[in-house]
Structure formats: C-alpha cells, structure tokens
Amino acid sequence: xxxxxxxxxxxxxxxxxxxxxxxxxxxxxxxxxxxxxxxxxxxxxxxxxxxxxxxxxxxxxxxxxxxxxxxxxxxxxxxxxxxxxxxxxxxxxxxxxxxxxxxxxxxxxxxxxxxxxxxxxxxxxxxxxxxxxxxxxxxxxxxxxxxxxxxxxxxxxxxxxxxxxxxxxxxxxxxxxxxxxxxxxxxxxxxxxxxxxxxxxxxxxxxxxxxxxxxxxxxxxxxxxxxxxxxxxxxxxxxxxxxxxxxxxxxxxxxxxxxxxxxxxxxxxxxxxxxxxxxxxxx
Amino acid sequence: xxxxxxxxxxxxxxxxxxxxxxxxxxxxxxxxxxxxxxxxxxxxxxxxxxxxxxxxxxxxxxxxxxxxxxxxxxxxxxxxxxxxxxxxxxxxxxxxxxxxxxxxxxxxxxxxxxxxxxxxxxxxxxxxxxxxxxxxxxxxxxxxxxxxxxxxxxxxxxxxxxxxxxxxxxxxxxxxxxxxxxxxxxxxxxxxxxxxxxxxxxxxxxxxxxxxxxxxxxxxxxxxxxxxxxxxxxxxxxxxxxxxxxxxxxxxxxxxxxxxxxxxxxxxxxxxxxxxxxxxxxxxxxxxxxxxxxxxxxxxxxxxxxxxxxxxxxxxxxxxxxxxxxxxxxxxxxxxxxxxxxxxxxxxxx
Numbered sequence: 001x002x003x004x005x006x007x008x009x010x011x012x013x014x015x016x017x018x019x020x021x022x023x024x025x026x027x028x029x030x031x032x033x034x035x036x037x038x039x040x041x042x043x044x045x046x047x048x049x050x051x052x053x054x055x056x057x058x059x060x061x062x063x064x065x066x067x068x069x070x071x072x073x074x075x076x077x078x079x080x081x082x083x084x085x086x087x088x089x090x091x092x093x094x095x096x097x098x099x100x101x102x103x104x105x106x107x108x109x110x111x112x113x114x115x116x117x118x119x120x121x122x123x124x125x126x127x128x129x130x131x132x133x134x135x136x137x138x139x140x141x142x143x144x145x146x147x148x149x150x151x152x153x154x155x156x157x158x159x160x161x162x163x164x165x166x167x168x169x170x171x172x173x174x175x176x177x178x179x180x181x182x183x184x185x186x187x188x189x190x191x192x193x194x195x196x197x198x199x200x201x202x203x204x205x206x207x208x209x210x211x212x213x214x215x216x217x218x219x220x221x222x223x224x225x226x227x228x229x230x231x232x233x234x235x236x237x238x239x240x241x242x243x244x245x246x247x248x249x250x251x252x253x254x255x256x257x258x259x260x261x262x263x264x265x266x267x268x269x270x271x272x273x274x275x276x277x278x279x280x281x282x283x
Numbered sequence: 284x285x286x287x288x289x290x291x292x293x294x295x296x297x298x299x300x301x302x303x304x305x306x307x308x309x310x311x312x313x314x315x316x317x318x319x320x321x322x323x324x325x326x327x328x329x330x331x332x333x334x335x336x337x338x339x340x341x342x343x344x345x346x347x348x349x350x351x352x353x354x355x356x357x358x359x360x361x362x363x364x365x366x367x368x369x370x371x372x373x374x375x376x377x378x379x380x381x382x383x384x385x386x387x388x389x390x391x392x393x394x395x396x397x398x399x400x401x402x403x404x405x406x407x408x409x410x411x412x413x414x415x416x417x418x419x420x421x422x423x424x425x426x427x428x429x430x431x432x433x434x435x436x437x438x439x440x441x442x443x444x445x446x447x448x449x450x451x452x453x454x455x456x457x458x459x460x461x462x463x464x465x466x467x468x469x470x471x472x473x474x475x476x477x478x479x480x481x482x483x484x485x486x487x488x489x490x491x492x493x494x495x496x497x498x499x500x501x502x503x504x505x506x507x508x509x510x511x512x513x514x515x516x517x518x519x520x521x522x523x524x525x526x527x528x529x530x531x532x533x534x535x536x537x538x539x540x541x542x543x544x545x546x547x548x549x550x551x552x553x554x555x556x557x558x559x560x561x562x563x564x565x566x567x568x569x570x571x572x573x574x575x576x577x578x579x580x581x582x583x584x585x586x587x588x589x590x591x592x593x594x595x596x597x598x599x600x601x602x603x604x605x606x607x608x609x610x611x612x613x614x615x616x617x618x619x620x621x622x623x624x625x626x627x628x629x630x631x632x633x
Contacts (some may be wrong), residue, residue: 028298141377148336149374149433153388154364156356 006252045157048166049134051159058164065168069130073176077125081141081180085187088112093196105196106203107210109188115274118180119222120276121268123230126173126223127259131230134165135255138238139248148237157239166231173227177219206215209282218274232257285313285476286365286443288333288348293342295325295332300349301500302328306342313572315470315477316505317487319522320497321531327371328479329497330446335359346444364392367442367475371449373433375421381408382417385436392440396419406414407435410465426453431462438469444476447467451483459483463490463562469534470573472563484525488512489562492573496522498531511581512558513587524556557590561598564605571613576600 094106138161141147147157192198234255241251285307294304302325310316318324327576331337333344335351344351349362385404389395408414411431421429430450436459437445447466451459453595455543458584463486481487487494488508495505498518504511511519521529528545530537537545558580577600579585592600602605 140452144377145370145372145374146376148331149368149370149376151360152334152363152368153391153436154360155391156360221597 018076031247040240041232041236043182044239045232047069048158048162048232048235051156052163052167054156054159054163058160061160062168065134065165066172068133068173069126069168069172072129072133073125073172074179076129077121077176077179078183079123080125081118082187084180085109085113085189087185088117088184088195089172089188089191093192093198097196102198103202104206105192105198106189106205106207109185109192109203110207112233113188114181114211114219116267116271118177118184118228119219120264121180121184122177122223123175123226123267125176126169126226127233127256127263130169130172131234131259132252132256134231135238135241135252136167136230136248137233137242138162138165138235139251141244141247142239142241143244158235159191162231162239165235166228169231169234170224171258173223173230174220177223181216181219187253213273214274214278218270220277222267222270225266229262229266230259233262237277285474287312287345288444288476288478289343289345290333291343292346293329293332293344294340296340303497303500303502304543306497306502308502310476310478311493312476313470313474314337314492315466315479315490316493316495317478317491318478318495318497319482319487320481324497324499327448328370330448330478330480333446334363334559335520364440365443367437367440367445369430369433369437369445369447369450372426373429375429375432375436377421380418380420381413381424381432384421384432385439388440389435392495403439404435407438408432410438411435411620412461427455427458430454431458434465435461441473442475444478447477447479447481447482448488449487451481458561461484463563467562467570467571468564471568474572484523487523489559492561494523498522507574507579508561509558509577509585509587510583513555513580513585515555520555555588555589558592560592560594570608574587575608577603 019164047053088109092112093102093105096102096105096108106131138147147161150160189200189203192203193200236257237251237258238248241247243250289309291307295302306329318326318329328337332339333351335344335354339352342352346362346365351359351362351456353360375381376387379387382404385407386400386626389400389403393548405417408417411434412436413428413431414433416424416428421432424432430453434447434450437447450466452463454462466477466479467490469475475493478485479491490506494505494508494511496503496519497509503518504514504516510521514520514523517529519533520526530542532541534537560576561573577587580587580591592607594600597626
C-alpha cells in the first residue's frame with residue numbers, strides 16, 4: 001500500500017538537519033517571544049477594549065470578582081504596608097537625622113509612601129494575589145474546554161469573563177492604593193514618633209509642606225493602570241494555557257513574572273511623566 | 284431542518300506539524316456521519332475547526348452560504364447558534380450545578396420565562412437520564428454523567444448541527460448503546476445534521492449513514508456506511524474490523540518489512556464481516572430519513588458479505604424495509620396524512 005502523501009513537516013525536516021535545524025528552532029523561538037506573543041497580547045487588549053462596550057455589562061460577575069479580589073488582597077496588603085511604612089521611617093529617618101534634618105521625616109513619608117511605595121505595593125499584590133488567582137481560574141477553564149464551550153454557545157468569553165475581571169482588578173486597585181497609603185503613613189508615623197522620638201507636630205508639618213493633591217492622583221492613576229495591566233496579562237496567559245494542569249501552573253508563573261516587569265516599567269514611565277508635568281511643591 | 288456542511292480543501296497545521304491537509308467532504312443535511320481515525324490524527328481538531336474554534340490554514344467550510352473560517356466575529360457567533368457541540372469531557376461550567384449548566388444557553392439567548400426554562404431543561408435531562416442530579420456540581424459526578432449533561436446542554440437550543448466528540452469514551456457499553464439510540468431518535472425528531480467522532484467500532488458500524496476515516500493527515504475515505512463497510516481498502520478494512528493486520532501499526536504506520544512479513548505469513552484480516560443493519564428509531568417515533576439497507580451495494584454492484592443486514596431477531600432488513608416504510612405510510616394515513624416520511628426511499632443515492 002502506498003502512503004497517502006507525506007506531511008510538509010517531513011519535507012521540511014529533510015532539507016535542514018543538525019545545526020541549521022537548531023538555528024531555525026532558535027529563530028522560531030526568538031520571533032515568538034519578540035513579535036508573536038506581544039502581537040497576540042495587543043490583539044487581545046484591543047478585542048477586550050471593544051468587548052468593554054458590548055451590552056449588557058456583566059454586573060454580577062464584576063461584583064463577584066471585585067469581592068473575590070478584595071478577599072485575597074486586603075489582609076496581605078495591610079500586613080505588607082505596616083512594615084513598609086516602618087522600614088522607610090527607620091532607614092530614611094536614620095539618614096535624615098545624621099544630616100540634621102530630623103523635622104523633615106514626615107516629608108519623606110509623602111515622597112516614599114504616597115508617590116512610590118503604595119503604587120508598588122499595590123502592584124505587587126494585584127499581580128501576585130489577584131492576577132495569579134485570575135489566571136489560574138481562566139486557565140483551568142481553558143483546559144477544561146469551558147472557554148471553547150462558551151464560544152460554541154455563542155458567548156464571547158472576553159465580554160463575559162475578561163472585561164468584568166479586568167475592570168474589577170482596576171477598581172479594587174484604586175482602593176488598595178488608598179489603603180496602602182493610609183496604613184503605610186500610620187505605620188511610618190508610629191515608628192517615627194514612638195521609636196525615633198520624632199515630634200508629631202514636625203511630622204505633620206513637613207508632610208503638609210511637601211504633599212499635594214496630584215501626588216495622590218498620580219498614585220491612583222498608577223494603581224488603575226496597574227489593575228488593567230494585571231487583568232489583561234492574567235487573561236491573556238489564562239486563555240492561552242495549554243497542556244493540562246502543568247500548563248496552568250506555567251501560565252500562572254509567567255503571569256506573575258510578566259505582570260511584575262510590566263508594572264515596574266509602567267511605574268517608571270508614569271513617575272517620569274509626573275515629574276515632567278507636575279512641578280514639585282516648594283518648601 | 285438540518286444544514287449541510289461542505290468542507291473544501293481544508294488544511295490545518297500547528298507550527299510545522301501538519302495535522303491534516305486537503306480534506307474535502309460534504310456532510311449531508313439531516314444525516315448522521317461518523318468520523319473515525321487512529322488516535323492522534325486530529326479528529327478533535329477537525330471538530331473544533333468546524334465550529335470555528337480553530338482557524339484552518341487553507342480551505343473553506345460552507346454552512347449554507349456562509350464560509351465559516353472567514354466570517355466576521357458577530358456573524359461567527361450568530362452562526363455558532365446553529366451548532367450544538369458535545370466536548371470530550373462534557374466541558375461543563377465548573378462553578379454551576381447541572382441545572383444551571385443546561386439552562387445557560389436558554390438564559391443567554393432566549394427570553395423564556397424561568398418556568399419555561401425549567402420545563403425544557405428537565406425534559407432534556409430526562410432524555411439523557413439525569414433526572415435527580417439537577418443540583419450536583421460537575422466536580423461531583425462521573426465522567427459518563429458529565430458527558431450526558433454536556434449532551435443535554437448541547438440540545439437545549441434545538442441545534443441544526445450536532446457535533447459530538449467521542450460520546451463513548453468513559454461510558455459503559457450499555458449506556459453507549461442507549462446513547463446511540465438517543466442519537467438516532469434525536470435525528471428522527473429534530474432532523475439535525477450529526478457528526479460523531481468516535482473510536483467505538485460498534486457505533487461506527489450500526490449508527491451512521493456515512494462514515495469518514497482520517498489517516499495519515501488525509502481523509503482516507505468518506506461515503507455511505509455500506510461503501511466503507513464493504514470496502515477492500517486496507518486501511519479502512521483494518522480499522523473497521525479492529526484488526527492488527529494491515530497498514531496501521533502501534534506508532535501510526537508499519538514499515539515495509541513488517542508489512543512484508545505479514546504478507547509472507549499469509550496473514551490477512553480475514554473475510555469482511557457481515558454488514559449489520561442500521562439502528563432504527565425507537566418504536567412510536569417518526570421514521571428518519573435513512574437509506575434503504577443494501578441500496579448502495581445494489582446500485583454499485585457490490586455484493587455485501589454473506590449474512591449482511593440481518594438483525595439479532597433474524598430479520599433480513601433488505602426484505603423488511605419496504606414493509607417498514609409502508610407501515611409509516613399507513614400510520615400517516617391513519618393520522619390524516621400528518622407526517623411525510625423524510626426518507627429518500629429505496630435506491631436513494633448520494
């Protein structure tokens with residue numbers, strides 16, 4: 001009996017063996033990482049953006065997811081924020097005391113906690129707790145073919161699953177950022193006043209001298225952008241999970257790493273823009 | 284009323300690995316077709332391509348006058364409402380109980396009241412024998428139950444096309460037989476187009492009107508049941524007789540030396556077994572539009588293997604057929620000419 005045709009893969013394999021095959025595998029991988037993956041990710045972002053305006057909006061899913069994200073992030077956020085505020089006070093306070101500018105410890109809290117630390121802590125928790133849970137959820141739905149089933153039933157999973165999750169992530173990130181700021185400042189205050197013998201008046205006065213509303217606003221904008229990014233990366237990795245339970249594990253792992261890197265990059269960009277456009281308050 | 288699916292020159296590959304190429308076939312409206320193939324020949328991929336979950340590299344899938352792979356998104360979602368799909372392990376939504384799972388399409392796509400939804404869902408659950416399990420979660424039931432629940436969900440919107448991925452895997456033989464009867468009955472009632480992907484030779488021999496066989500990245504053969512069951516083509520013959528002798532080996536294909544050894548030893552997959560009669564709809568149901576037994580063989584001058592078309596009661600369906608068809612005529616006359624049999628009658632051809 002004759003073989004009914006030979007696959008193109010076999011023909012391909014005949015042409016190049018050994019080192020050229022290895023080179024091709026390498027270049028395939030490089031193209032995939034450098035061009036295809038980001039391309040597919042942006043395609044997903046655009047599709048999700050379009051799906052955002054589809055009616056009806058999935059309120060129930062949005063509220064459930066918001067509640068879920070709150071439940072996995074609030075306690076760790078507070079637990080991280082307290083020592084964070086304390087450590088900043090200890091480190092910077094020590095340095096500032098050596099310079100003889102003890103009364104400005106409160107100002108460092110604004111710069112460090114409100115502008116930078118709180119969006120970063122928020123991003124760590126949004127990516128690490130909310131994003132990973134979301135990716136695991138979507139990924140396990142993907143490998144159980146639930147996503148396919150949903151599409152076959154004529155329902156767009158981006159509209160049904162991804163949009164509410166992404167918006168919930170951004171929505172909750174706003175509040176988390178506020179929470180980290182408040183808890184961090186309280187932590188800083190307590191450490192400064194109680195442990196470092198600072199005076200409450202100096203702390204608050206220097207705080208007021210340098211703090212301005214745009215500080216908080218930029219932090220909130222950062223938190224919102226971080227939430228959207230974490231939601232999209234989690235959805236992208238989850239929807240592309242393959243290869244069974246291990247695939248989901250890999251996807252979660254990649255989600256956390258990619259989200260961290262993207263969030264730190266975004267943080268840098270937004271901070272740079274902020275310093276360009278918003279003049280610092282004089283003292 | 285069932286829709287024809289016409290597939291033209293379909294090719295699919297993942298990266299450099301070609302899954303299948305140049306698959307062309309037309310799955311006739313209102314008939315049951317079965318797609319067979321050794322494990323890993325891309326049968327499930329084919330099914331997913333048919334509903335537009337995977338995009339083919341080349342080729343067309345015509346559903347009526349719509350070319351599925353190239354439809355814009357909203358039309359694609361619209362077209363998918365014609366389909367009911369049963370995935371390999373049911374693909375139920377893990378966070379919902381069985382009732383909500385099955386009610387899901389109704390709640391999403393129709394404006395039925397909760398009472399109507401409940402009536403339809405319970406009717407479908409009864410059909411697949413799941414009454415009493417409404418409040419179980421998918422994680423709490425067995426694979427076979429998941430599969431039946433998935434089937435019920437695929438049926439609630441009365442689809443025109445039903446794609447079924449391995450209905451028999453993980454199911455006991457009795458349930459498989461019942462499920463096969465459900466397929467036949469559904470086809471008689473809804474007249475929808477069926478494509479069943481399976482490994483179960485018994486299903487393949489007795490249920491479908493048409494059989495297709497995927498082998499080595501190609502569609503080896505697709506045609507009426509009798510054509511494949513009486514075929515001497517080695518691959519088809521080996522597969523449909525579940526034989527070790529033939530070109531298919533443990534790892535896809537035997538090499539020339541193995542085949543030579545088989546030939547030297549005079550091994551042969553033996554005589555073709557008789558063609559079993561096709562399963563009929565349950566008593567009291569409408570006759571479905573199936574072909575007369577033996578019609579294809581007669582028209583193509585093929586002598587079916589001895590003992591063909593005889594059922595377990597010893598009735599020869601070639602002789603029984605005209606009486607069977609006539610009985611529907613009488614019933615229809617008695618009921619005032621209600622149902623016109625959908626059959627193409629004896630001698631009908633593709």
